Amino acid sequence: MSIDWDRRHCSRKGHITYAPDEAGLRNRLHASTAVGTVWRCLRCGDFVLGEPHGSGPAELAPLVPRGRALRDLFILRFLAVERVLRGVLVVLAAWAVWKFSNSQDAVHQLFESDLTAFRPVADHFHYDLDHSPVIDSIQKVFDYKKSTLHAAAGLLLLYGLIEFVEGVGLWFAKRWAEYLAVVATAAFLPVEVYELTEKLSWFKIGTLALNILAVLYILIGKRLFGLRGGHAAFEAQCRGASLLEVEVAAGEAGGTQKEPLPVRQRSSTADPA
Structure with missing residues (x-):
């Protein structure tokens, strides 16, 4: 249909x-x-x-926009919503990292006290907290320098803002946003592939597939980079x-000769609404 x-x-x-x-x-x-x-x-x-x-x-x-152009606009706006939602999550993660960096010692002390209180329960069920991969990963985070955490928060914030800008541009079907979406998304594809080699999950597979399809669709359908x-x-x-x-x-x-409409430089999405 x-x-x-x-x-x-x-x-x-x-x-x-x-x-x-x-x-x-x-x-x-x-x-x-x-x-x-x-x-x-x-x-x-x-x-x-x-x-x-x-x-x-x-x-x-x-x-x-008519026909295929209108369908393309619908798909671009779907991608725009996905980019904005991702931007929100990344910005929240940046805020969490920054908040943690400013209270790292207090959180560490709270974690150690809770861990000590939980140790008898863990011993009862024969669970070795000292060699737990989860506990080891958390404790490694406490070893990070405050400057390192601030840098990570800054990079996350920058990435989140890029996602916001990309989403707004895609919503209004701006060509610069299509270029930004292709470059930014393609740049992170190797990272997503690496994450799959570390731990496989259907969410990561779905995200990777969506990003690959988005890159190919925008790149080929919008004829970017001279394609x-x-x-x-x-x-x-x-x-x-x-x-x-x-x-x-x-x-x-029909036999009524008309002069063709003059070609002028105008956006292909002059009416994106």
Whole structure:
């Protein structure tokens, strides 16, 4: 079952209509009915009753995401939410490390006193606390220098802020955010692979698979780093899906020769909402 992304989006956000100044194109986008004038939505193509939302030269019409571009926007926003949530967790971890570094001695003393109180229970169940891997790992943390913990907290905070910036950029479908997402995510893939060699878990496997798919999807689908024609080919693809471009092509095919819409530098996500 295929999803009609255009009508799905219009049902949630509303239609977008535009009255171009070019007479031939204008006639193809509107009609008169018994209940009033209707205009074609630039996203789903349905006729909408009422005055257009905007007017002017066709080259200045908003470039509304349609079809695949709209589906891509949905996926980017899913990734954006995931990045922001990850950023929140990383920032919380940075705060915890910084808080621990400032009260390291007190926490260490509390841990040792609790450990001493728990030792008779552990001995009763024949559990060797002195050689426990968990206890050893915790005690190693207490040996870290305060400056080391501060540095770790700073790096975690920086990583969390990068995730926030990346998420906001992806939500608004900014091309720089797509580059940032690919570079930042790919840089941490070796670390995630190494973690799997240390300890295998379904959560780590799922996270690694999601990040690999995200990198490949953005890299290939958005034609980054010159792939598949690069940014020029991506812009041409978006313009080719524009309803105005489609109508111009239809007019030419029908024998009504029109000048093609001037190509201007505009974002392929001028209407990301």
